[in-house]
Amino acid sequence: MSGSFDTATRPGPAATAQPILVDILDLDKYYGSVQVLHGVTLTVRRAEKVVICGPSGSGKSTLVRCINGLETFQAGTVLVDRTDIAQPRELDRIRADIGMVFQQFNLFPHMTVLENCMFAPVWVRKMSRAQARELAMHYLETVRIPDKADRYPGQLSGGQQQRVAIARALAMKPKLMLFDEPTSALDPEMVKEVLDTLVDLAQSGMTMVCVTHEMGFARQVADRLVFMDQGRVVEAGPPAQIFDAPQTDRLRAFLSQML
Amino acid sequence: MTFDISAFFGYLFNDFLLGGVLTTLWLTVAGVIGGLLAGMLIAMLRMSPSRLLAGFARFYIWFFRGTPLLIQLVVIYTGLPQLGVKFGVLESALIGLILNESAYMAEIVRNGFLAIPEGQREAAWALGVPRWLIVLRITLPQAFRLMIAPLGNSVNALLKATSLASVISVEEVMRRSDMLMQEHFQVLEVYAAAAVFYLALTSLWDLVQRWLERRFSRAHVRATPEVGAGAPVLAASLGRVER
Numbered sequence: 065m066s067g068s069f070d071t072a073t074r075p076g077p078a079a080t081a082q083p084i085l086v087d088i089l090d091l092d093k094y095y096g097s098v099q100v101l102h103g104v105t106l107t108v109r110r111a112e113k114v115v116i117c118g119p120s121g122s123g124k125s126t127l128v129r130c131i132n133g134l135e136t137f138q139a140g141t142v143l144v145d146r147t148d149i150a151q152p153r154e155l156d157r158i159r160a161d162i163g164m165v166f167q168q169f170n171l172f173p174h175m176t177v178l179e180n181c182m183f184a185p186v187w188v189r190k191m192s193r194a195q196a197r198e199l200a201m202h203y204l205e206t207v208r209i210p211d212k213a214d215r216y217p218g219q220l221s222g223g224q225q226q227r228v229a230i231a232r233a234l235a236m237k238p239k240l241m242l243f244d245e246p247t248s249a250l251d252p253e254m255v256k257e258v259l260d261t262l263v264d265l266a267q268s269g270m271t272m273v274c275v276t277h278e279m280g281f282a283r284q285v286a287d288r289l290v291f292m293d294q295g296r297v298v299e300a301g302p303p304a305q306i307f308d309a310p311q312t313d314r315l316r317a318f319l320s321q322m323l
Numbered sequence: 324m325t326f327d328i329s330a331f332f333g334y335l336f337n338d339f340l341l342g343g344v345l346t347t348l349w350l351t352v353a354g355v356i357g358g359l360l361a362g363m364l365i366a367m368l369r370m371s372p373s374r375l376l377a378g379f380a381r382f383y384i385w386f387f388r389g390t391p392l393l394i395q396l397v398v399i400y401t402g403l404p405q406l407g408v409k410f411g412v413l414e415s416a417l418i419g420l421i422l423n424e425s426a427y428m429a430e431i432v433r434n435g436f437l438a439i440p441e442g443q444r445e446a447a448w449a450l451g452v453p454r455w456l457i458v459l460r461i462t463l464p465q466a467f468r469l470m471i472a473p474l475g476n477s478v479n480a481l482l483k484a485t486s487l488a489s490v491i492s493v494e495e496v497m498r499r500s501d502m503l504m505q506e507h508f509q510v511l512e513v514y515a516a517a518a519v520f521y522l523a524l525t526s527l528w529d530l531v532q533r534w535l536e537r538r539f540s541r542a543h544v545r546a547t548p549e550v551g552a553g554a555p556v557l558a559a560s561l562g563r564v565e566r
Contacts (some may be wrong), residue, residue: 087334132448133448134445156452158447159448159450160450161451162449164446164449166445168440168442170440170443170445170446172447172461172465173465173542174464174468174542175542176542177480182449183452183460184452187452188451188453217542218542218543232450233449233450236450236451245539287445311440
């Protein structure tokens with residue numbers, strides 16, 4: 065009955081052997097005259113789980129939104145699967161291969177849960193409705209919410225809506241999933257059901273870039289933790305290193321507030 | 324002189340007047356559809372990044388909302404021929420009604436779109452949905468729900484504003500009432516019947532509007548509490564109260 069996250073790639077024994085999927089080089093981003101990203105460089109390999117943390121205003125959401133072109137930037141490059149996302153002609157095609165989950169869910173309120181999950185497969189992937197329905201139901205089962213397929217988003221709890229949003233993104237069979245604070249808008253009792261879904265997804269081998277304040281989750285799933293402050297990557301490394309042997313005062317100060 | 328009830332009822336079933344009702348009805352329907360389509364176009368221009376197009380739309384709205392429909396109708400029908408541009412009676416009425424109505428509709432459409440959270444577009448972009456499809460399937464249906472109430476006001480106003488077309492001799496209810504009045508001098512009886520016709524038409528529109536509101540708010544009706552995922556949460560909150 066229960067579906068599974070069948071992604072194309074399984075996590076390899078050595079993550080470094082995997083090809084680079086996201087290649088961000090020297091990214092500068094301004095809002096007007098305020099610089100919010102300072103020469104950010106970050107690579108994400110296939111099947112890798114990268115968790116980005118940092119204080120609010122550190123530019124972590126902006127960085128993630130640059131990966132699928134929701135934000136423009138003034139200098140540097142972002143390559144996703146070796147395609148430059150700054151090429152407007154390619155943007156829709158690249159975006160179709162990148163799943164994104166937002167803090168505020170952003171489900172389409174006028175469509176049922178099933179229609180939300182079928183919309184892009186039908187209109188962007190040109191799948192038949194029957195095929196798309198099967199696919200959507202598969203992922204709704206994966207996020208354990210198939211019984212809500214005919215409900216409207218407004219009739220679901222926040223946690224349920226966020227799981228639908230994950231299913232909607234997965235139905236496009238993305239190469240990469242971006243999460244922008246996926247549990248920050250949830251009531252405390254609903255955080256766990258969403259985090260459990262993310263852990264399952266991580267274990268299936270999906271490539272994930274996740275902005276979150278959930279440090280327990282970060283320690284559990286991250287291959288690499290990236291700490292950002294004031295628009296810069298301050299430290300990056302495996303969770304054990306970041307949590308247990310922070311190199312900078314800024315990270316130590318951040319961790320002392322979070323844990 | 325008294326109010327002649329039987330004459331009043333006679334006018335209610337007067338074929339000549341009922342013919343006028345039909346004209347009023349189709350003028351309204353054509354005005355609404357034409358005004359809505361043109362209004363959408365003007366709203367798109369108004370929201371476009373091009374300053375020239377947005378400026379044109381702004382001028383259009385300012386001009387046609389800022390001058391009386393009566394003047395617009397008279398200018399189109401009797402003024403423009405002076406410049407060599409001639410329209411028939413019905414054409415003039417339709418052009419005037421649509422120009423005027425579209426200026427109001429444009430603002431209603433624009434307000435509807437502005438109320439859609441940016442996250443809706445972003446979610447669709449992130450799925451690789453092309454822009455035209457986002458408007459058609461994501462933002463327009465949501466904007467339309469928000470447009471129904473102001474649209475209702477506008478249609479109601481337009482329905483009554485069609486009576487102004489009587490001035491350029493369109494034979495709708497008002498014009499034909501005038502004609503009957505001049506023939507029989509039963510002022511109260513004729514115009515009371517005309518008022519009843521307008522009331523009937525606006526009431527009919529109320530029904531249509533209510534149906535539209537129901538149709539487009541299906542997604543926003545909260546389901547009754549169910550046994551399922553909601554129940555444990557409810558039980559948990561009750562448990563908290565008991566403790």
